[in-house]
Amino acid sequence: MRADSSHKAPAAPPLRADARHNRTRILAAAREVFADRGLDAPMAAIARRAGVGVATLYRRFPTREALITEVFTDQLVGCVSVVDEALADPDPWRGFRTAVETVCRMQIADRGFTGAFLTAFPGAVDFERVRGDAERGLGELIRRAQATGKLRPEFTTTDLVLLVMANSGVAAELAGQPTAVVAAASGRLVASMLAAWQTAPLDPLPPAPPLTLHHI
Template identity: 60%
Template sequence: MNTAEPQTERPHADPPRLRADATENRNRILDVARAAFAERGLDVPMAAIARRAEVGVATLYRRFPTKDALITEVFADQISACTSVIDEALADPDPWHGFQNAVTTMCEMQAEDLGLTSAFLTAFPEAVDFERQRSHVEQGLAELVRRAQDDGRLRPDFMVSDLILVFLAGNGVATGASEASRAASRRVVAYLLSSFHTDRVDPHTPLPPPAPLDIGHIARLITR
């Protein structure tokens, strides 16, 4: 008498390589789409994105059923990266290092973005909870400034709104997607950060009064 229990068929899990390939395809599509949207605006055809990502159009639509879904995912990744920069800087035990890294990295993101965020918010104002993310960025930047000043290395007359000047300066020289443009942005930001350090403060030449800039626009400027 055969007492062995009948075996039920179990669903086969995807092989690890297949799952890895799917992840690689998704990330490549998002990277290509981000660059394409930044360079050419949101009207880039899906077929062009698939071609640049070296995937079939059918594969692209399996990952992102509509173009709106792809655009929204690109923007969500961009904002998530921004908030991650803030969180990592706040976790840095060195207040000046955290402040410096946050500003430098955000300006690099801004140079790469070339207007993607502004275009997205114009086309899809309700697609992502931008206000909550923006508030997180603003509060984080204010805390980074406070910590660096309490540590004694960020000049005491520096205002949080002065960060807008940094982002505007970085954006002003990042006029294209070339490496030369990004290098110019990095150099300008490095000059500015150097001037913010207390080692560079001239007690006999105070700064002019702060510009009446709205800190509420900081998060927009970061990736504008």
């Protein structure tokens, strides 16, 4: 007798209430720890913050990659939304500038976001698909801004990567400083880079943050 080809494997049973609660706590704790300490933070530190055992954490998320991609998928989707809104702006340079500024603000708010955005996760198909959407959208923003003559023709996505790396350094070096100081320093860096990429006339820079050499 031939097996019925329409037969489907039974769906995985839903998580019990306590398991769902643990999963939610782990994700919340991971967001906090990754934001504070970056993606290399020990898994044990996340388990402690969540109030669960390390074994419980690994039952829910067998690998660091699985936890990272689950935590940062929403931020990556948010990044795609930012790019989509920028593409809808009738002024391509303004859309490009706004997207860069917004993504860098997201980055400063969460240290882990940089690592997740720049790291490849071949096993996380959905995460990589969303990242691909973001990269394609950024590429289109660049092409449109260059077509207006306001963005240097030699500009490439590598320059965006360099900005993200530099902005990450600002966040790391100023860890512990007031949020307003970190935001102002990041904003000044981003505006300086945008001015370097822009053809005349240049947009004005925002006020310099209150930093001196002793902050280095």
